[in-house]
Amino acid sequence: DAMVIQNPRYQVTQFGKPVTLSCSQTLNHNVMYWYQQKSSQAPKLLFHYYDKDFNNEADTPDNFQSRRPNTSFCFLDIRSPGLGDAAMYLCATSRVGMGYNEQFFGPGTRLTVL
Amino acid sequence: AQSVTQLGSHVSVSEGALVLLRCNYSSSVPPYLFWYVQYPNQGLQLLLKYTSAATLVKGINGFEAEFKKSETSFHLTKPSAHMSDAAEYFCAVSYTGTASKLTFGTGTRLQVTL
Numbered sequence: 705d706a707m708v709i710q711n712p713r714y715q716v717t718q719f720g721k722p723v724t725l726s727c728s729q730t731l732n733h734n735v736m737y738w739y740q741q742k743s744s745q746a747p748k749l750l751f752h753y754y755d756k757d758f759n760n761e762a763d764t765p766d767n768f769q770s771r772r773p774n775t776s777f778c779f780l781d782i783r784s785p786g787l788g789d790a791a792m793y794l795c796a797t798s799r800v801g802m803g804y805n806e807q808f809f810g811p812g813t814r815l816t817v818l
Numbered sequence: 819a820q821s822v823t824q825l826g827s828h829v830s831v832s833e834g835a836l837v838l839l840r841c842n843y844s845s846s847v848p849p850y851l852f853w854y855v856q857y858p859n860q861g862l863q864l865l866l867k868y869t870s871a872a873t874l875v876k877g878i879n880g881f882e883a884e885f886k887k888s889e890t891s892f893h894l895t896k897p898s899a900h901m902s903d904a905a906e907y908f909c910a911v912s913y914t915g916t917a918s919k920l921t922f923g924t925g926t927r928l929q930v931t932l
Contacts, residue, residue, distance in 0.1 A: 746922035806852070
């Protein structure tokens with residue numbers, strides 16, 4: 705089945721230690737998104753790639769970076785995680801051109817910062 | 819700017835009772851509307867979507883929603899709640915030409931009791 709895959713599902717890192725979260729998709733969608741979701745809150749969009757074009761949200765901290773080496777993969781890099789960065793990180797994809805911009809989500813990576 | 823309001827952060831129903839989760843949107847142009855469900859420690863799963871076709875939309879797991887332009891609403895209903903419906907539900911809105919972005923409501927946690 706076509707899907708969005710996130711690895712790892714659970715990630716523990718230390719305060720200030722760089723961490724990378726991975727997302728891959730078999731849907732061949734041209735848009736990939738990264739969301740941060742804290743407990744009992746809605747997902748918050750960090751940035752998205754439209755093909756190779758990177759689109760950062762205005763309030764996304766510089767500590768968060770992203771790479772999309774090809775259509776299938778997208779990475780979220782947190783350069784110096786703080787305690788406040790502990791959250792669920794969701795990757796999603798969509799195909800622009802469908803008209804209604806349905807997004808397909810991966811299972812998420814739960815990040816713990818010690 | 820578009821926005822979504824979900825009335826009631828927590829809703830509790832008895833098993834077998836009607837489920838009604840409320841969603842209102844603000845918009846000056848026709849929106850695309852979505853309901854997503856999220857189970858603990860998982861990603862978001864699409865329940866149903868309104869894409870300007872039929873105003874009554876049927877989704878998975880017995881859920882449906884009706885788009886009412888006059889009321890700017892897109893409430894989610896299910897005739898008979900099941901224990902497995904206990905989850906967080908998010909209403910979201912999108913528009914053509916917004917680079918595929920979704921604007922989420924704050925979510926409603928559905929509790930189902932025996």
